Each structure stands twice: as structure tokens, then as C-alpha cells.
Amino acid sequence: MKRFISSLLILLNIYCFKAQTPMLSLENSDDFVNGAYYKDLNNELNKFVGTWIYNDGNTSFVIQLQKVEQYYNGEWYEDLLIGEYQYLENGVEVINSLSRLSSPLVNNAQHYIDGNQLLKKMQIIPCDNCGMAESRVLLFFTDPQRKYLHNKLVLRFIDNNGVETIEVQLFSAGSYISPYENAPKEPRVPYGSYELIKQ
Numbered sequence: 673m674k675r676f677i678s679s680l681l682i683l684l685n686i687y688c689f690k691a692q693t694p695m696l697s698l699e700n701s702d703d704f705v706n707g708a709y710y711k712d713l714n715n716e717l718n719k720f721v722g723t724w725i726y727n728d729g730n731t732s733f734v735i736q737l738q739k740v741e742q743y744y745n746g747e748w749y750e751d752l753l754i755g756e757y758q759y760l761e762n763g764v765e766v767i768n769s770l771s772r773l774s775s776p777l778v779n780n781a782q783h784y785i786d787g788n789q790l791l792k793k794m795q796i797i798p799c800d801n802c803g804m805a806e807s808r809v810l811l812f813f814t815d816p817q818r819k820y821l822h823n824k825l826v827l828r829f830i831d832n833n834g835v836e837t838i839e840v841q842l843f844s845a846g847s848y849i850s851p852y853e854n855a856p857k858e859p860r861v862p863y864g865s866y867e868l869i870k871q
Contacts, residue, residue, distance in 0.1 A: 698751055699790050699807070709742060709749040716790055716807045717753050719829045724838055724868035733866055734758040735840070736773055740780050753811060755785035759861045766860045769816065785825065787811035797826050797841055813842060815859035822846045823859055836870035 694705060698712045712718070717739050726733040737755040756769040772778045780786070789810040793802045796810060806828075813823040822845040830837045842863050 693749065698788055704748055706747050707749075710751065710788075711742075712739075712751040712788070714807075717751060717788060717809065719836075720753055720809060720827055720838065722836075723871040724840075725871055726840075726866040726868045730761070730763045732758075732760045733840075733861060733868065734770065735785065735838075735868060736770055737785065738773060743780050745781070750788060752780070752786060752788040753809065754780050754783040755811070756783060757785060757861070767815070767817075784814040784816060785811050787824075791826065797843070799828060802828065812845075813859065813861075815861070818856055818859055820848050820851050820855070821857075821859055822848055823863075838868050838870075840866040840868055842866070 694708045696705070696708050696710050697714075698710045698716070699714065704710075720737050721739050722737065724735045724737070735755055735757045737753050739751065740754055741751050742749045743752055754773070756772045758768040758770050759766045769784050772783065787810055791799075791808040791810055793799055793804055793806065799806075799808065802808065808826055808828045811825045811827065813825045815821060815823070824843060824845040826841045826843075828839040830839060842859070842861060842865075844858075844863065
């Protein structure tokens with residue numbers, strides 16, 4: 673009888689949560705409502721999930737992305753992408769945070785790549801080659817040694833005859849306060865455009 677009552681209470685709590693939490697589309701998240709769930713209703717984030725590699729001779733850039741559903745950020749619930757990366761320059765590893773994706777000590781708000789803002793053709797960095805209905809995604813990008821910098825990534829998914837790629841634009845997202853004289857002005861992964869192929 674106790675098991676039945678416990679099960680009934682759990683189901684009732686789930687039902688009440690769903691009944692009281694409005695589910696809104698991630699694509700229409702301009703005005704946030706406390707307690708709402710901003711869901712990736714059209715699964716736009718799914719196409720970015722996986723391991724992506726850029727390789728240009730002795731330089732390589734690897735990004736791993738995962739989708740987290742119904743993450744609570746302290747004010748509302750949301751679907752988002754989280755990720756980590758590795759960068760090698762002239763064959764030398766500059767940074768490698770890939771192991772953080774599987775670490776139980778790192779919560780979803782602590783990853784060096786995260787976000788979920790869906791962009792259309794003319795938003796942020798306009799995309800001349802994008803279709804009017806095509807969605808790109810804007811993510812935050814952190815260099816753990818240069819956390820004072822505010823960086824972002826714009827990802828665009830492209831399927832080239834079965835070869836899945838993402839166009840990545842890494843750029844400065846605004847001003848910052850330099851922590852010391854002559855502090856680096858870019859993350860260790862240089863600002864610019866990269867084309868990464870899904871592995």
C-alpha cells in the first residue's frame with residue numbers, strides 16, 4: 673500500500689509540474705517567463721550534436737556537443753547545447769577540455785561551450801547563403817585561462833551530399849576589463865571561421 677501511495681504521489685507531482693509549467697518554443701524566447709520550459713520543439717539543436725573536427729595541416733580544432741533537455745537555470749527550464757573542445761596548433765596541443773563532458777564534477781552550467789539561441793538569416797552575423805527558414809545557433813565560448821574575454825560561436829549546419837559539416841564563426845561578443853597590462857585579447861583558439869566535419 674505504501675508503494676502504491678508513493679507511486680501515486682510521484683505521478684501527481686509530475687502531472688502538477690507539467691500542468692503549471694508552460695511549454696514554449698525555444699525559437700520564440702525573446703521574453704522569458706519564470707518557470708516556463710523553453711523546448712526545442714522542432715529539434716533544431718539535434719543536428720549539432722556530435723564530434724566535429726577541423727583539420728588544416730598541423731592545426732586542428734575539435735568540438736564535442738551534447739543536447740541537454742529541460743535544464744533549470746534558476747529561473748526557467750530550457751533545452752540547450754553543452755560542449756567542450758580541443759585545439760592543436762603546429763602539432764602542439766594548446767587546450768583540451770574534452771574530458772569535462774563526461775566528468776560528474778562539471779554541471780551543465782560550467783561547460784566551456786553552451787547556449788541555445790536560434791538565429792535566422794539576418795541576425796547577429798548575417799548569413800547570405802542561409803535560407804529564410806534555416807536556423808543557426810549562437811553559443812557562449814569560454815577559454816578557461818582567459819575568462820575575462822566574452823566570446824561566442826555561431827554554428828551553421830550543412831549537409832554536403834551526406835557529409836555533415838558545421839560552419840563555425842568564433843568572435844568577440846563585446847568589451848571586457850583587462851586583468852593586467854598586455855593581457856591577451858583573443859582566446860587561445862583564434863577568432864575566425866572554421867569548417868568542421870562530423871565524425
